[in-house]
Amino acid sequence: NAGVTQTPKFQVLKTGQSMTLQCAQDMNHNSMYWYRQDPGMGLRLIYYSASEGTTDKGEVPNGYNVSRLNKREFSLRLESAAPSQTSVYFCASSYTSEEFFGPGTRLTVL
Amino acid sequence: EDQVTQSPEALRLQEGESSSLNCSYTVSGLRGLFWYRQDPGKGPEFLFTLYSAGEEKEKERLKATLTKKESFLHITAPKPEDSATYLCAVDNYGQNFVFGPGTRLSVLP
Numbered sequence: 016n017a018g019v020t021q022t023p024k025f026q027v028l029k030t031g032q033s034m035t036l037q038c039a040q041d042m043n044h045n046s047m048y049w050y051r052q053d054p055g056m057g058l059r060l061i062y063y064s065a066s067e068g069t070t071d072k073g074e075v076p077n078g079y080n081v082s083r084l085n086k087r088e089f090s091l092r093l094e095s096a097a098p099s100q101t102s103v104y105f106c107a108s109s110y111t112s113e114e115f116f117g118p119g120t121r122l123t124v125l
Numbered sequence: 126e127d128q129v130t131q132s133p134e135a136l137r138l139q140e141g142e143s144s145s146l147n148c149s150y151t152v153s154g155l156r157g158l159f160w161y162r163q164d165p166g167k168g169p170e171f172l173f174t175l176y177s178a179g180e181e182k183e184k185e186r187l188k189a190t191l192t193k194k195e196s197f198l199h200i201t202a203p204k205p206e207d208s209a210t211y212l213c214a215v216d217n218y219g220q221n222f223v224f225g226p227g228t229r230l231s232v233l234p
Contacts, residue, residue: 019168048221050224055134055226056226057129057212057224057225057226057227058169058212058214058222058224059224060221060222063221073221074221105168105169107168112157112159112174112216113159113171113174114159114171114222115171116161116168116169116170117168118166118167118168119166119167119168
């Protein structure tokens, strides 16, 4: 039982490049989330998916897109990366209340 | 706007020196308050959920309490392995949790 897995663990992009962060969970959870964590600001929600086939914007969605591929997988895409998107990205999933987090992706945009 | 603050921002304790971390919240409604532990380079790990004022939960050296406006995480006789960032989050019946910025705890041997 791996829980929530994320790939890659680290990534460096140049401004304007695109990339997709992958997330998968094996706990049969309906809800999945993408957060970003910046120093001193706490975790902020980018997008979430309450169930397979649905996605909704969170607090900071600009510059990102998501796909809920199936119940297990939820990907986050940066179409044209900007330095302001340098952050640590966490995927999480939940069934009822508490959220379970993946190990994170540390992204640097130069 | 719903808000969660945590204090202190950082705390250094000697091994065995008990203390408390504070989480204050201003929310339109509270379905639950959550405490997480986050080690460097890792994702947050769930510790406790509290649902109503007066509720308490314990796990090893940690005890979480909840009032109508704040929650405390009490650490009794901490050990170096308790060093981590402790995050508080509120479920305000919205689409997601509102997280505080965290308290960075260092326990020195």
